[in-house]
Amino acid sequence: PATAAPSGSKKVIANLFEWNWPSVANECKNFLGPRGYGYVQVSPPQEHVRGNQWWLAYQPVSYRIESRKGTRAQFQTMVNDCHAAGVKVIVDTVINHMSGQDNGGTGWAGSTYGHYDYPGIYGPQDFHYCGRNAGNEITNYNDRWEVQNCELVNLSDLKTESDYVRTRIAGYMNDLLSLGVDGFRLDASKHMPAADIAAIKGKLSRSAYIVQEVIYGAGEPIGPGEYTGNGDVHEFRYGKDLARVFRSERLAYLKNFGEGWGHLPSSVAATFVDNHDTQRDVGGVLTYRDGGIYALANAFMLAYPYGSPTVMSSYTFANRDQGPPSDGANKTLNTTCFSGWECEHRWQVIANMVGFRNATEGAGLSNWYDNGYQHIAFSRTGKGFITINDEDFAVTGRSYYTGLPAGRYCDVIHGNFGAGTCSGPVITVDSGGWFRADIPAHDAVAIHVGARL
Ligand code: ARE
Ligand code: CA
Known part of the structure; x- marks a missing residue:
């Protein structure tokens, strides 16, 4: 049944973009599991074209689980280790297309491929040739048929309406399910009719979490809403709107963020x-480059009861195409956090707010406060409270109504809670549910019942 939002009490997803399998396995054991992440999303595991750019992972040449990120055996070990740590695995799944058609060659694991030709898997009859535009390229996102039948950036577009193709795709996904994976991010979902995805889903051997990549584009005929029957859909407006609010509008506007914003x-x-x-x-959009403001935006996302959040975890890059740290043969190196890898999911504020999300799961929003500008506060009824001050000045001498039980709580923005102690400031909520604190500029305070002393 679990086809919509991730189920269970731990729902936050960490997207370990381009991490290799041994590193993902270690992170599940050493950090994601212990800190309460419910899922890890991993980059495409199937065989891809050779080279260094990260995006080559989005050019499948076969469905063998062999890639620069590791072997099938390493992938299996990773899934097992993550499960043992209580972390489920979501796989980025590329099924709308195969490789770009500039040339043929030999894939990462040795499979040969050519122009619309993947021996033993697909031949010319399995691809769309939309007969429009140079190279059958998608140029007009206002044309539904073109978006789904022409080629996305020159990638050979599979006939997802064909039963043979659907069976092949489902075969790949069922192989992943047999290795124990729990969910799929369906890449380029906009480029496949929702009914084609439904038919592929119908061929899966068991239920799995599904999240579809359908980028909202103003005025486009294909929108995220038409895919919700298959599972979750990425809400691209969320990050865009949140960045605009933090950069040039008012945090006070976030009072009805989400559905209230369309x-x-x-x-x-x-x-x-x-x-x-x-x-x-x-x-x-806000990224690791924005430092503290990025942390505050993630803190808002994790505190505010809307949607199923994913925390991005990046490697450091200077230009768009740059691949992850790798050896001379383009094999991805083991991750070293904070050296070539940003590891945003480990930042104190972000990691501790995962604990906040888990502790406040299911609790409504109440006690909203804003000063009309950049200072906001709200409770997750009976479970937690956060106040974010994104003014350029400190807010001092103010009291906050939390509605929380009286007690001493760890401020998880500035301190880690563990074994009954807090490494940062302690907030004392009185018997009326109030506390008093000074909040520095561009800072926050967050407390929850899971981090009470
Ligand atoms: C690369 C080269 C291309 C070359 C191609 C084939 O950059 O020049 O033609 O290879 O040789 C990623 C990279 C691409 C890369 C591709 C394959 O981003 O640069 O191409 O891998 O290696 C649309 C889609 C959306 C898609 C975005 C990127 O709707 O699905 O474009 N996002 C996913 C992934 C990407 C990935 C792919 C799909 C392909 O997340 O990482 O590409 O698997 C408006 C529309 C959007 C549209 C957007 C951009 O906003 O509303 O729908 O997104 O414009 O065009
Ligand atoms: Ca297509």
């Missing part, structure tokens, strides 16, 4: 501050 229904919306595409291409 975004997808909360139950099917997959949210993120940035993803691997938007952190490179879409001017305006």
Whole structure:
């Protein structure tokens, strides 16, 4: 049944973009599991064309689980280790297309391929030739048929309406399910009719979490809403709007963020501050480069009851195409956090707010406060409270109404809670549910019942 939002009490997804399998396995054991992440999303595991750019992973040449990120055996070990740590695995799945058609060659694991030709898998009869535009390229996103039958950036477009193709795709996904994976991010979902995705889903051997990549584009005929029958859909407006609010509008406007802004229904919306595409291409979203403001935006996302949040975890890059740290043969190196890899999911504020999200799961929003500008506060009824001050000045001498039980709480923005102690400031909520604190400029305080002393 679990086809919509991730189920269970731990729902936050960490997207370990381009991490290799041994590193993902270690992170599940050493950090994601212990800190309460419910899922890890991993980059495409199938065989891809050779080279260094990260995006070559989005050019499948076969469905063998062999890639620069590791072997099938390493992938299996990773899934097992993550499960043992209580972390489920979501796989980025590329099924709309195969490789770009500039040339043929030999894939990462040795499979040969050519122009619309993947021996033993697909031949020329399995691809669309839309007969429009130079190279059958998609140029007009206002034309539904073209978006789904022409080629996305020159990638050979599979006939997802064909039963043979659907069976092949489902075969790949069922192979992943047999290795134990729990969910799929369906890349380029906009480029496949929702009914084709439904038919492929119908061929899966068991239920799995599904999240579809359908980028909202103003005025486009194909929108995220038409895919919600298959599972969750990424809400791209969320990160864009949140960045605009933090950069040039008012945090006070976030009072009805989400559905109130015309975004997808909360139950099917997959949210993120940035993803691997938007952190490179879409001017305006907040990324690791924004430092503290990025942390505050993630804190808001994790505190505010809307959608299923994904925390992005990036490697450091200077230009769009740059691949992850790798050896001379383009094999991805093991991750070293904070050296070539940003590891945003480990930042104190972000990691501790995962604990906040888990502790406040299911609790409504109440006690909203704003000063009309950049200072906001709200409770997750009976479970937690956060106040964010994004003014250029400190707010001092103010009391906050939390509605929380009286007690001493760890301020998880500035301190880690563990074994009954807090490494940062302690907030004392009185018997009336109030506390008093000074909030520095561009800072926050967050407390929850899971981090009470
Ligand atoms: C690369 C080269 C191309 C070359 C191609 C084939 O950059 O020049 O033609 O290879 O040789 C990623 C990279 C691409 C890369 C591709 C394959 O981003 O640069 O191409 O891998 O290696 C649309 C889609 C959306 C898609 C974005 C990027 O709707 O699905 O474009 N996002 C996913 C992934 C990407 C990935 C792919 C799909 C392909 O997340 O990382 O590409 O698997 C408006 C529309 C959007 C549209 C957007 C950009 O906003 O509303 O729908 O997104 O414009 O065009
Ligand atoms: Ca297509």
